[in-house]
Amino acid sequence: MPLVEKICQFFKLLAKKAKSENTWTLSMKYKFDDRIKFMLDMVKEVPYKSVMDLGCGNQDAKKYLSPAVEYIPVNYMNQTPNTIIRDFNKGQFCEREADLMLGSGILEYIYDPLPFLLNVSKHCRCYFCLSYVLGEYRKEKAEKWVNSLTRDELLALLDLAGFTLIREEWYQPNHQKVFLLSKKSL
Numbered sequence: 001m002p003l004v005e006k007i008c009q010f011f012k013l014l015a016k017k018a019k020s021e022n023t024w025t026l027s028m029k030y031k032f033d034d035r036i037k038f039m040l041d042m043v044k045e046v047p048y049k050s051v052m053d054l055g056c057g058n059q060d061a062k063k064y065l066s067p068a069v070e071y072i073p074v075n076y077m078n079q080t081p082n083t084i085i086r087d088f089n090k091g092q093f094c095e096r097e098a099d100l101m102l103g104s105g106i107l108e109y110i111y112d113p114l115p116f117l118l119n120v121s122k123h124c125r126c127y128f129c130l131s132y133v134l135g136e137y138r139k140e141k142a143e144k145w146v147n148s149l150t151r152d153e154l155l156a157l158l159d160l161a162g163f164t165l166i167r168e169e170w171y172q173p174n175h176q177k178v179f180l181l182s183k184k185s186l
Ligand SMILES: C[S@@+](CC[C@H](N)C(=O)[O-])C[C@H]1O[C@@H](n2cnc3c(N)ncnc32)[C@H](O)[C@@H]1O
Pocket: 022, 023, 024, 030, 031, 032, 033, 035, 036, 054, 055, 056, 057, 058, 060, 074, 075, 076, 077, 079, 086, 087, 088, 089, 090, 103, 104, 105, 106, 109
């Protein structure tokens, strides 16, 4: 990419960060059913009775959960009815607790990952399943993503937030990973 373009992108990102403007918009079409299925398959090995879906989007996770599992959908916009409206970039968080926190495609949109992860940990009783497009493997410059952590940086933040890694799997080889973590106190 030419240097001028790189500099322009850098300043655009700075301007957004200054405003803490959410970069996700409804016009961004997506279909992440497969990733959600993949993540819910991964958590089959752990017990949980409630799930908080962080950045729940269309609440696709709900249809793959047993009706016995309590589902707590949280998002900054009312994309789907019954969503609990909280903007993680404003430091807001759902006051409730859940056994399992599901973070499918949310961390990339968070300007300050550590305060967000500390909030996840505070409201998490047991497990956290998180997807992330790793910084060191990103080929494209995705303007909508407002952070770019390497695997080591991400794991260091998760450790600081009080999580221990149980398992990690490539969802898209050499691009996107899914991490299953537990609270250190368990
Ligand atoms: C890539 S989509 C993922 C949707 C869903 N989790 C999935 O995997 O199908 C990102 C979601 O995060 C939500 N989101 C983005 N920024 C947010 C913020 N600051 N606070 C809460 N939700 C946010 C968006 O509205 C969107 O629904």
